[in-house]
Every structure is written in structure tokens, then in C-alpha cells.
Amino acid sequence: MTTEAGRYVGIDLGTTYSAISYVDGHGTPISVKNRDGQPVTPSVVAIASDRGVLVGQSARDAALVRPDMVATNFKRDMGDQFYHRRVGGREFSPEALSALVLRRLKDDFISAVGPASGAVIAVPAYFGDSRRRATEDAGRIAGLNVVGIINEPTAAALANAFRQYLEAGGSTIRFEVAAIAATAPSTTLVFDLGGGTFDVTIIRISGENFNVLATGGEVRLGGVDFDKRLADAVADDFVRHHGVDPRGDAGIYAKLLAAAENAKIELSSAQQVAVRLNHLGRHVAVPFTRDRFDGITADLLTRVQMSIEMLLEDALLTWDRIDDVLLVGGASRMPMIHNMLERISGKRPNMATAPEQIVAHGAAIHAAIMQMTDSPVAVAADGARSIIQDELTEASADCGEDILSIFKPAVVEAASKVRLTDVNSHSLGVIVRSSRENRLANSIVIPCNTPLPTSRTKVFGTEAESQRIVRVLVVEGETRDPRGCTQIGECVIRDLPKGLPQGSPVEVTFQYNTSGIIHVQARETTTHTSAEASVQRESGFDQITLDELTNAVSQLTVE
Numbered sequence: 001m002t003t004e005a006g007r008y009v010g011i012d013l014g015t016t017y018s019a020i021s022y023v024d025g026h027g028t029p030i031s032v033k034n035r036d037g038q039p040v041t042p043s044v045v046a047i048a049s050d051r052g053v054l055v056g057q058s059a060r061d062a063a064l065v066r067p068d069m070v071a072t073n074f075k076r077d078m079g080d081q082f083y084h085r086r087v088g089g090r091e092f093s094p095e096a097l098s099a100l101v102l103r104r105l106k107d108d109f110i111s112a113v114g115p116a117s118g119a120v121i122a123v124p125a126y127f128g129d130s131r132r133r134a135t136e137d138a139g140r141i142a143g144l145n146v147v148g149i150i151n152e153p154t155a156a157a158l159a160n161a162f163r164q165y166l167e168a169g170g171s172t173i174r175f176e177v178a179a180i181a182a183t184a185p186s187t188t189l190v191f192d193l194g195g196g197t198f199d200v201t202i203i204r205i206s207g208e209n210f211n212v213l214a215t216g217g218e219v220r221l222g223g224v225d226f227d228k229r230l231a232d233a234v235a236d237d238f239v240r241h242h243g244v245d246p247r248g249d250a251g252i253y254a255k256l257l258a259a260a261e262n263a264k265i266e267l268s269s270a271q272q273v274a275v276r277l278n279h280l281g282r283h284v285a286v287p288f289t290r291d292r293f294d295g296i297t298a299d300l301l302t303r304v305q306m307s308i309e310m311l312l313e314d315a316l317l318t319w320d321r322i323d324d325v326l327l328v329g330g331a332s333r334m335p336m337i338h339n340m341l342e343r344i345s346g347k348r349p350n351m352a353t354a355p356e357q358i359v360a361h362g363a364a365i366h367a368a369i370m371q372m373t374d375s376p377v378a379v380a381a382d383g384a385r386s387i388i389q390d391e392l393t394e395a396s397a398d399c400g401e402d403i404l405s406i407f408k409p410a411v412v413e414a415a416s417k418v419r420l421t422d423v424n425s426h427s428l429g430v431i432v433r434s435s436r437e438n439r440l441a442n443s444i445v446i447p448c449n450t451p452l453p454t455s456r457t458k459v460f461g462t463e464a465e466s467q468r469i470v471r472v473l474v475v476e477g478e479t480r481d482p483r484g485c486t487q488i489g490e491c492v493i494r495d496l497p498k499g500l501p502q503g504s505p506v507e508v509t510f511q512y513n514t515s516g517i518i519h520v521q522a523r524e525t526t527t528h529t530s531a532e533a534s535v536q537r538e539s540g541f542d543q544i545t546l547d548e549l550t551n552a553v554s555q556l557t558v559e
Helices: 057-063 094-112 129-141 152-167 223-242 250-266 290-296 298-314 335-345 358-373 376-383 389-397 409-415 543-555
Strands: 007-012 017-023 029-031 045-047 052-055 116-123 146-151 186-193 198-206 209-218 272-279 282-289 324-328 419-421 428-434 439-446 454-461 470-476 486-493 505-512 518-524 529-535
Touching: 007 094, 007 152, 007 358, 017 094, 017 358, 029 358, 045 057, 045 094, 052 057, 052 094, 094 116, 094 129, 094 543, 116 129, 116 152, 116 358, 129 146, 129 486, 129 543, 146 152, 146 358, 152 186, 152 198, 152 209, 152 324, 152 358, 186 298, 186 335, 198 298, 209 298, 223 250, 223 272, 223 282, 223 290, 223 298, 250 272, 282 290, 290 298, 290 335, 298 335, 324 335, 358 409, 428 454, 428 505, 439 454, 439 505, 470 505, 470 518, 486 518
Parallel strands: 007 116, 116 146, 186 324, 209 419
Antiparallel strands: 007 017, 017 029, 045 052, 186 198, 198 209, 272 282, 428 439, 428 470, 454 505, 470 486, 486 529, 505 518, 518 529
16 A cells, blocks of 8 residues: 555544544654544544545534434444445445444545555454454545554553653653663553453563563443443333333433443442433433442453453463553443452552543554554664664665654664564364364463464364365454354365374474464375464455445545
8 A cells, every 4th residue: 555654643443533643753652632633533434425424523412312323432343244234224344334433534644644554453452353453444534544453551651651651750851771661670560441342461561571471351231231221221111100111212211321331430439310201202311320330340340350360370370470450441430340449459440541442542553653663764773772863774775764754762772672573363173073072162372471483283074085185274263162252264284195094193283473473384294294374463354355445435525
């Protein structure tokens, strides 16, 4: 993709709100305000009949009048063929809807700052391969050059470490005298409860090194689920009093959900609120204490707690090994979250500064590091700390983009020191026939939360005598039942010699690198016949479809 010279940006493509940020010349992450003057944009799309599109607050307002024309929460459907309901009488893919949000963010960035030459998009750590591919597709459809994907909790930890560095007295000008994280080695549990997804990640930070130890969560659990519990409680009360279910009217239910969200927010500071509903000339005002709200959402909180406890178990850690609990995402403001975490951890959770923006800030820091370290300037700065300005400028000229016109030399040097390692959020395995159970099963080769890059080998046997072809089906998932897994690729060994006995050993090796590329090698060890394949996060759409979608989105007027 041809792009204008400009900054790399970081984007938090959220379920309910999205944000775009960049790193300035001194290394400081900056939130870009949208055309409404706000640092976050509602992830809501309204499709008008005249091919016009509303994105953001105006689309959210339209949902109260014409909910059938408005799409919300489509991030939860990323990787599926269609959004879960029709919008304006038409079907849209979640990628196309997300692309419209990204297009709005990109346009606002260009208006405020200038061209963006690359973008890093943050995704839930628990997103699988298909959802990550779908997110990349959405960026491409929006006309962005997607240079990377980063897990949301990792981005938040990166941004928080930078903030701690500044609070400890570090200078954005004098990066050469300190690492980004100028604190003692620490292990942080990042709790990220957003509008529609939940992630929990344990990350160890030591100087310039950011090492993710384990990650978990749920793709379909977030603040909107707590909103729905409040809304449904009010609707049930209305039915008891008036014998009519207001949920049958999409417009009324949209207004009820908005009122429920406001009530949830108010209950973070107040002990009691009332949610009012008018429908068909009838009225109810339902009081909610904080205790009542906690009661009707207790099972959701239990799911959150179970994810945390399972993660600690997977990481072989106890709470005494956790130094800090960092809260990210708007829904983490709920008092029940603070109380639960303090009760099970014995620690006081720390709310991230600007929790709705911190993920975009971290993505922007990661994007800036990529932009700087990919240039000859960073190589020069890393190899010669005393290099002078003229030499840096000469190195910059070789890379086709003057990095020094964007970042100060000290920032470029600091970026070359940062090391970020992650883990795989889902296990990788192959489908085999279990002789004991006489059925197909997923045999895990690389368990989830394995540090990347990694290489693992496992030996299997041929299924039948004189088998001439071995097909290794690569899947992603934790369950032994293949129906609960997602196939992401295959590797085929052909032309095996005749007469091989059943159970002849086949050695399967997975190599998984930090860019999400999985290299698979299958080798029949008797004859050394082998095959190789790479499973890469390429587009979920073919190029023709991508081009068609990109063209269609570019023709729309996004307001």
C-alpha cells in the first residue's frame, strides 16, 4: 500500500469507544481529539439511505430514534461472516463496520495532525487468529497501512510504565539517561474490562524489558453486559406493572439501555439511582441501590474472578508475587471490581490514568518504537551512542523518511533499547485420531501462554498401513474436541513410499515467531520425507474482495 510520509499512530478499536494517538517528537503520547472535541469516539455506525454514514456520537444519538439503522458492539462479531443483525435492511461484515470507525479516526487525525504512514491497532489479548486477521482487514479497508497488532493489556502496561517513568522524575527530552520504565523490576496484573471484552494479563517489567507471562479473559464479557442486566430488570418491572414488554420496541429498548448505562456510571459514585421508563403512556421509576446492582450482576463478577484465578494458576503465580494491579477500561471503574480485586489479592488496585485512552497511548508508543527502530537512524544510534547530529541526519536520508524531523535523537536512541516479548493467547495443536477413544481429537503442541518466539516438536503415527499422504491440520483452541477449535492451516506430506506400517512416526514441529507467523514442518522419520508450510496472519478476505470493500468504504461520506 502506498502511503504518504507521516507518523505511525496507535489505535484502540474498542467495542464501545475508540481512540487514536501518536507520539510527539519528545516521546510523549498524545491523544487526538475528534471533530467533536473529544479524545474518544463511540464505536457506533449509522447507515443512512442516501449512502451517507454517521460515526460516533451522532450515530449513537440516531440509535435512540432509528435503532434499525444503527450498528453497535460489532467488535464482538469480528471474524464472523456477518454482523449479528441487519442494519438498514442490509447485511454488513464486522470488518466493514469497523473500517468505518477507523476511517473516521483516520480522517480526524489527518485534520488535526497530518498524514499517518502506518498504524498499530490494539486487540483483546484473548482474540484468536481469525479475529486478529479481521482487525487487520478492517484497517486495510479503511485505507490504513497496518504495520502491527498489539494486545490491549500489553499496550496499557507499556503506557503505564512510561507514565511512571515521568512521575519518577524522568525527562521526555533526556531519554538517553534512563529507560522508559525507570522503576524497580515489577510484576503487574493488568485488568482490562472494556465495554464489550475482558482481558487479564500478567506482565513483568524490568528496565527496558517488557515480558508478558500469561494472558486470559473472555471476548464476550464487558460493560454492556452489566448495562443489559439493569435494563432487563427495569423491563421486567414494567411487565409486572403494565403487562407489556418494552423490549418488543427496538427504539424504546435502545433508550432503556442508554439510561441503564448512565445509571451504572452514577452508581460508581452514588449509593442509589432511579431508572425511569416511559412507554405507551405508561411509566415506571425503578430504584437501584449499589447492593441491588451488585446482586443482579453477581454471576458476571464471578466469571471475571474465575478468569483471574485461572490465569494465576496457569502462570504458576500467587498474589504475593504480584506487585501491582492496574485497572484499564471504563467498566473497571465499578466499585464491585475494586472490592473484588482488593478482597482476593490483598492489594489496592490502581486505576490507570485516563483508562479509556491508555491503550491507544500504549499502541502509539509501540508504533513509534517500530517506526524508529525500522530506520537506519536507530541502527546508527544504537551502535554509536556518541554519534553526532550530522551522522544521524545522513542515516535518516537513507530510509526514505526523515525520522529526525519527527523524533528527537535521544528518543530514537531510547526506542532502540526497548524489548517487548509476548505470549500466545490460544493453544496450537493438530487434529489426530485417538486410538484410545477412537475419535478425532486436538493434540496440543504449543500450549497457551507460551513465551514467543518458540519451537515445539511432537511425534505422531500414521493412521493406516501403506498410507501415502499425511495431512497435518493446524488448529487453535484449548479443548480436546476439534469442534471447539478453529482450523488455521494445514501441512501435507505427499508421496510416502508404499508399505509403511501403521503407526510409522511423523514428527511435527511448530515454530511460532513474535509476528504471529507459524511455520509447520512435518517429517516421516523412517524415510525422511517431509513437507513445510507457513501459517501467517494474512487477510481473511481475498484481495479482490478487499479491494471491493476498500473502494466501497472510500466512496461513502463519513460524518
